Amino acid sequence: MSELPPDRRSRKRQQTADHLVGIAFELFARHGYGNVTMEQIAAAADVAKGTLYNHFPVKEALVRHRFHMDFGAVLPELLARLQTLPDCASRLREFVRLNASYFEQHREYVGPYLRYRLGQPINLPAAEGRSGLDRVYAQLLEAGQARGEIRRDLPLAHLTGYLVFLHLACMVAWVQKPGSSLAQEFDTMLDLFLTGALAEVSR
Template sequence: MSIPAAPDGRRARKRQQTADHLVQAAFDLFAEFGYDKVTMEQIAVAADVAKGTLYNHFPVKEALLHHRFHVDLAAAMPALFAELATLPGCAARLRAFLHRAADFAERFRDYMAPYLHYRLSQPVDTLGRDNRSGLDQIYARLLAEGQASGEIRADLPTQQLADTLQFMYLCTVMRWLRTPGASLAADFDAMLDLFLGGARAGGQA
């Protein structure tokens, strides 16, 4: 006979299941009516929960986006790393990952501005590793492989490089959101070229 799970484990699973249910109900409404037109009260009704339950899990509507995007990224990471491992070198892997990120952002463009506003509005002390999206750790892993192969400079800490690339990513996405008709994949290509090659003009000291 198996040993029963600890109460804390059951509570954590129940909380996760409730959060996932609330997020699914919210995204069903977003898809039907548009993100801006959906209220928290409507989400609670659609999910058949009390408003207090919804607010206990997600204090603001943007937090629902935060949960969905981070869960999706975590679920995609094993297959993503397996795919990237088939590519020759750090630069190719970073570029392929950024193109996947561009595809995701294009599909969820209507949600990207409120999501980024929510993320950037959080106090610094709430953005520890456990509360980040996971992008910095993807960059860190790919850049560490590049450092090990000699493709990426090794005189700077991997995490410093990863954090720098993530901030460049955020700036690129925000610029894309303000530029109608822009290609995010092309913008990411230019960003990565800048990151890998620097801004110094050829031949200058």
């Protein structure tokens, strides 16, 4: 079943949230993330503090919104690009390579993002702030199972969950090691995951 289009009220709320995030990131770029307060963001956006807090309870929520908004914007083109690659392993590697490139360009915000993201309920509905990472991994792994490249004795949901948590664990490890490469962290993680996830015929 396809999702219903957002109603006028939802669209207005989304537009306000996007505007607030745009103002916040202009201030972050100018003054540094740690030096900007929620009060300054509200003043620059010309909204009441209550309006800002109604959309974003903490400053980290603004970062989450921006990261997830950026991910959603490129997702259709990204999925089409991945489909041109020959197998599941190469699609997974290209996906994490592109993820690494994005986060390495926004490293200042990854720590705040992770603190907020990992503090939320595991079963948080997509409409309430999920990035869509799990859906991408599920789609890639399901296609791999259909082609006999990924083992089918484990449920797709299990494999997807393992990979999402490994992905986030890589980001946590990387952000704590200045000068390290997230691309290398992801590459090592996929080596380990695929060693266990590949179907016997593919080994």
